[in-house]
Amino acid sequence: LNQRRLKWVGDLLSREDLDGFLISSLENIRYLSGFTGSDGALLVTHRQKTLLVDSRYTTQARAEAKGYDVVQYIKKAQGITDAVISGHVKRLGFESQHMTHALYADLTTRLPRIQLVPLDDTIRTMRARKDPKEIGVLRRAIAIAEEALLSSLELIRPGNSEKEVAQEIEFAMRRLGAEGAAFETILAAGHRGALPHGKASESTLKTGDLVVIDFGACYNGYNSDQTCTVCLGDPKPKQRRVYSIVKEAHDRAISAIRPGKSFQEIDRVARQHIEEQGYGPWFGHGLGHGVGLAVHEEPRISFDSSGFVETGMVFTVEPGIYMPGWGGVRIEDMVLVRKGGCEILTNLDKELRVL
Numbered sequence: 001l002n003q004r005r006l007k008w009v010g011d012l013l014s015r016e017d018l019d020g021f022l023i024s025s026l027e028n029i030r031y032l033s034g035f036t037g038s039d040g041a042l043l044v045t046h047r048q049k050t051l052l053v054d055s056r057y058t059t060q061a062r063a064e065a066k067g068y069d070v071v072q073y074i075k076k077a078q079g080i081t082d083a084v085i086s087g088h089v090k091r092l093g094f095e096s097q098h099m100t101h102a103l104y105a106d107l108t109t110r111l112p113r114i115q116l117v118p119l120d121d122t123i124r125t126m127r128a129r130k131d132p133k134e135i136g137v138l139r140r141a142i143a144i145a146e147e148a149l150l151s152s153l154e155l156i157r158p159g160n161s162e163k164e165v166a167q168e169i170e171f172a173m174r175r176l177g178a179e180g181a182a183f184e185t186i187l188a189a190g191h192r193g194a195l196p197h198g199k200a201s202e203s204t205l206k207t208g209d210l211v212v213i214d215f216g217a218c219y220n221g222y223n224s225d226q227t228c229t230v231c232l233g234d235p236k237p238k239q240r241r242v243y244s245i246v247k248e249a250h251d252r253a254i255s256a257i258r259p260g261k262s263f264q265e266i267d268r269v270a271r272q273h274i275e276e277q278g279y280g281p282w283f284g285h286g287l288g289h290g291v292g293l294a295v296h297e298e299p300r301i302s303f304d305s306s307g308f309v310e311t312g313m314v315f316t317v318e319p320g321i322y323m324p325g326w327g328g329v330r331i332e333d334m335v336l337v338r339k340g341g342c343e344i345l346t347n348l349d350k351e352l353r354v355l
């Protein structure tokens with residue numbers, strides 16, 4: 001039972017003058033209770049903590065969610081209704097970004113006298129700062145993904161398809177103990193590298209290609225995320241130049257990270273360098289994002305972010321340049337914010353690797 005996280009919810013109830021908080025996001029349910037099933041709901045009141053699941057998960061929920069009352073439902077809306085009534089809840093907070101409209105409509109019909117209070121994803125905010133145990137799990141997810149990539153390097157050669165390589169990387173992750181890939185591995189060679197999220201295709205690798213490989217493993221529910229861009233054969237001058245611009249933007253952003261800085265400021269450091277070198281229009285996405293139980297979570301590090309860097313946050317730094325018809329370069333690392341700076345959690349060297 002994680003008292004710190006529960007206290008946070010208790011404080012939220014008091015602050016928002018709520019009798020209960022209904023949590024429907026699976027990641028947030030897992031974060032609070034430890035339950036890893038694929039469906040359910042969590043109701044926290046000042047006095048009770050109830051995990052509602054269907055019959056597939058009753059046994060598992062009792063084993064995983066220590067300290068929670070596990071209640072089995074046949075229909076979720078009915079299960080929630082019963083729990084809300086027995087908990088004497090009048091004002092019920094819910095996650096406005098997660099509850100489906102169907103469930104919302106169902107609950108308002110079943111509970112006409114109860115006030116449903118939409119809350120932003122407040123638990124996501126809490127999740128942005130990782131505790132030492134979470135960091136340990138993240139390190140393991142990173143180590144697995146890195147070993148998987150290194151063991152697949154020999155397959156990254158002309159003639160093999162993007163898909164063949166990506167599948168081998170993902171298979172290696174599982175073999176090394178991952179639950180699976182954190183997301184569908186992005187492996188985009190040559191012109192396809194200009195697609196920031198180019199899924200691995202049947203197209204084959206060619207000598208002279210830059211290959212963008214964005215990969216991560218999921219371990220104990222936690223995800224890793226990093227990108228290496230490699231070159232098949234000797235890089236041409238423009239490939240070297242674009243790579244070094246992205247690398248410099250990446251390095252400068254990482255050196256700028258420290259508690260108290262705004263996310264916008266960190267993004268600007270990288271973006272400014274790319275703009276000064278004349279490639280501004282080809283860097284369209286934000287600089288980075290938090291990683292944890294979700295591959296993309298708080299905080300967002302972008303030109304339109306609000307908020308500030310805090311110790312314990314884990315996020316990516318991933319500038320890129322993508323030019324349609326030419327290709328792309330992205331370099332991505334995960335960092336952990338510490339007092340006075342940050343530690344790079346990912347270990348693979350980010351100098352241009354020539355295969």
Ligand code: ZN
Nearest residue numbers: 214225226332
């Ligand atoms: Zn990535």
Ligand code: ZN
Nearest residue numbers: 225316318332
């Ligand atoms: Zn990322």
